[in-house]
Amino acid sequence: MARLPVGTRAIAAALLVVVAILGYLAGHRGAPAPVGVSSSSAAGSRVVSVADVLLEVPQHWLRAGAPQSIPGLALEGPLTLAPGAASTAGLVGGRSPGGQASPLPASFLRTLSIVPHAEVLTFLGGQAYAYTGVRIPGYDRTLNLYVVPTTSESTGPTLLACYAANGFAAQLAQCEQIVARLTLVGSTQSDLAPDPRYGGQLRGVVGALDGERLALRRQMRVSATPAGVGVLATKLAAALGKTATSVAAIEPPIAAGAAQASLAAALLAARSAYQALASAASTEQLATYDLALARVEHAEHGIDAALETFALIGYGRP
Amino acid sequence: MSSARAPRRPFAPRRPFAPRHPLAPGHPLAPAPPIAYRARGPLAVDRGALLLLAAACAVLFAGSFLVARVLSPAAQAGQGTLPRVAAQAGEPVPLSLTPAPAIRAGVAAAPKLQVKRVSRAAATVTQPVVAPVIQRTAAPVVPAPASVQPAAPVAATPAPVATPAPVATPAPAPQTHSAPAPKSSGGGGAVSFETSG
Numbered sequence: 380m381a382r383l384p385v386g387t388r389a390i391a392a393a394l395l396v397v398v399a400i401l402g403y404l405a406g407h408r409g410a411p412a413p414v415g416v417s418s419s420s421a422a423g424s425r426v427v428s429v430a431d432v433l434l435e436v437p438q439h440w441l442r443a444g445a446p447q448s449i450p451g452l453a454l455e456g457p458l459t460l461a462p463g464a465a466s467t468a469g470l471v472g473g474r475s476p477g478g479q480a481s482p483l484p485a486s487f488l489r490t491l492s493i494v495p496h497a498e499v500l501t502f503l504g505g506q507a508y509a510y511t512g513v514r515i516p517g518y519d520r521t522l523n524l525y526v527v528p529t530t531s532e533s534t535g536p537t538l539l540a541c542y543a544a545n546g547f548a549a550q551l552a553q554c555e556q557i558v559a560r561l562t563l564v565g566s567t568q569s570d571l572a573p574d575p576r577y578g579g580q581l582r583g584v585v586g587a588l589d590g591e592r593l594a595l596r597r598q599m600r601v602s603a604t605p606a607g608v609g610v611l612a613t614k615l616a617a618a619l620g621k622t623a624t625s626v627a628a629i630e631p632p633i634a635a636g637a638a639q640a641s642l643a644a645a646l647l648a649a650r651s652a653y654q655a656l657a658s659a660a661s662t663e664q665l666a667t668y669d670l671a672l673a674r675v676e677h678a679e680h681g682i683d684a685a686l687e688t689f690a691l692i693g694y695g696r697p
Numbered sequence: 698m699s700s701a702r703a704p705r706r707p708f709a710p711r712r713p714f715a716p717r718h719p720l721a722p723g724h725p726l727a728p729a730p731p732i733a734y735r736a737r738g739p740l741a742v743d744r745g746a747l748l749l750l751a752a753a754c755a756v757l758f759a760g761s762f763l764v765a766r767v768l769s770p771a772a773q774a775g776q777g778t779l780p781r782v783a784a785q786a787g788e789p790v791p792l793s794l795t796p797a798p799a800i801r802a803g804v805a806a807a808p809k810l811q812v813k814r815v816s817r818a819a820a821t822v823t824q825p826v827v828a829p830v831i832q833r834t835a836a837p838v839v840p841a842p843a844s845v846q847p848a849a850p851v852a853a854t855p856a857p858v859a860t861p862a863p864v865a866t867p868a869p870a871p872q873t874h875s876a877p878a879p880k881s882s883g884g885g886g887a888v889s890f891e892t893s894g
Contacts (some may be wrong), residue, residue: 391750402758406765494792499782509779559779571703572782575782582790588796596797608800656800670802694790 429458429472430537431527433562436460437553445468447471447604449540450518451487460557468543468550469559475526477535480641482526488687490515497693499571500525504563506571507691520544521551525558528634530568565592569633573693580629581639581694585686588622588646592617605668609660616653623647638692640687649678 427434427442438555443465446457454473475484481493497508520542528538539552539561553638562620597614602608623646631639652674659671689695721727 395753398754399757399761402761405758406762498779501780501782506782510783528877555779559711578705578790582788585791585794589791593797596800597760599800600798618724624718675800679794679797686791689790690792696789 380391396517403656427458427460428564429539430456430474431529432472432537432539433564434460434470434472434539434557435560436557437462438471440553440557443469445471445543449487449520449522450515451490452484452538453486453538454538455535462550462553466544468547468554469541470541471542473538475535477531477533479535480637480685482528483510483524483690483691484537484540485684488684490518492516494687494690495524497691497695499573499693502561502563505568505642507561507599508690509572521548521550522535523555523558527563527572528568547586571634573616574632574635577629577632577635578689578694581626581689584622584629588618591618605660605663609657612653612657612660612666616650616657619646619650619653623650633693635689635694638685638688641688642682645678645681647684649675653676 389494399623423438424435425438427436440460440462445459445465446454446521447459447461447465447469450469454471454475456474457471459465459469459471461467475482479485482489482497488494491512491513495513498509498511500507502510507525507527509525510526513524516521521544523541524545525539529536529541539558541551541553543554554651592615595618599608599611602611613678623643625642626639626646629639654670656668656671656675659667664666
């Protein structure tokens with residue numbers, strides 16, 4: 380080769396490049412085709428449409444007459460597919476209620492004792508969140524949830540739930556395979572993968588607030604006079620307002636925009652609640668004061684709920 | 698290389714078909730010498746190189762084919778494994794605010810304490826009628842002069858005659874009257890009022 384003329388060597392190099400490209404293309408085409416894109420789906424399976432996705436399900440996975448209900452999950456257009464008795468194992472799909480910052484419905488989150496761990500899945504047409512091994516108190520099924528967000532604000536995300544009772548792990552794995560081969564239909568998505576830089580900024584802002592809040596609340600605890608509590612509550616309200624401004628100033632990834640707006644709103648609500656507490660403390664009216672305290676507690680739960688949303692979009696513990 | 702001889706035979710053609718040119722070979726403007734014709738074609742020359750090239754093509758094709766099969770999302774999906782994206786690097790965003798001590802206990806005690814003091818004072822004023830009863834019946838039983846005595850000057854002013862009825866409520870009742878206000882007042886002085894009521 381070394382003795383070949385320069386022109387010949389260039390031709391050989393070009394030939395190798397072309398061969399490599401052809402090999403890659405051949406390998407890509409030879410891979411199993413995604414379901415629903417063409418009519419060449421695998422034998423023994425059929426395509427089922429659920430909200431914004433197409434699922435290729437084995438023939439023996441049949442549609443259940445009555446949708447299987449999962450506590451807290453109220454889906455639009457629910458569909459249940461099961462390989463046998465729908466009560467033991469299967470797949471529930473449908474559309475979640477729209478207008479929520481969290482990928483999972485608030486009614487469902489209320490049933491959980493632990494915030495589920497989120498992962499991001501990548502499909503040909505987009506991405507989805509996965510929550511595996513979800514446990515609902517009082518519901519003895521293993522639950523894996525998959526949420527395909529939508530860019531539309533009017534409609535909710537597509538939610539798929541694989542469930543299985545103890546001893547039905549094979550059916551659960553089969554359900555996971557069905558999900559793994561889903562095809563997204565007609566929805567353009569943003570990147571769902573969490574942005575570490577954004578997460579760091581948010582953590583810094585929230586951490587600073589938390590430290591200040593804790594110190595002020597301890598002082599409130601030991602404060603002997605309502606006037607003292609009022610002063611501290613005013614300080615905490617100011618800190619919450621400042622944090623809300625800082626949060627709003629961070630530029631979020633598109634996928635985290637709704638969660639950030641929710642957190643900023645929760646912080647402002649908490650600021651108002653502490654302002655009301657300060658006002659009630661200054662008047663020294665016990666009934667008003669108790670109402671303001673309840674409002675503070677409620678507002679702080681709102682902040683916690685907004686922070687949980689970040690865990691549900693991948694900014695929680697890895 | 699032939700520049701030394703060129704001036705001697707400026708018009709001698711080097712090849713039968715070479716065009717005549719006024720410029721000598723080697724002159725900067727002279728045309729390049731024609732490429733020598735090789736009787737054996739380039740393919741025939743390096744058969745080994747050709748085989749090497751073919752082998753390289755085959756290996757490259759197979760390699761890129763396999764890489765495409767492995768990396769293709771569809772291929773991953775075909776294997777039934779979920780195509781997960783690598784987890785976020787770095788510390789997580791906190792799930793919630795740190796649980797803070799409740800405010801209620803600290804604040805509620807203060808106003809209530811003040812309110813109770815006021816009500817106690819009021820009670821001493823409104824209960825002058827009771828005080829004589831205590832003095833009459835409980836005096837031999839309950840010594841506790843210290844706690845009762847503060848009430849005495851107050852009790853002295855109202856008319857004691859107007860209280861015959863309390864005789865029916867002689868002192869044994871004190872324990873059952875644990876009740877009304879002092880739930881959270883916490884003051885030590887409240888005990889005397891509970892027993893007196």
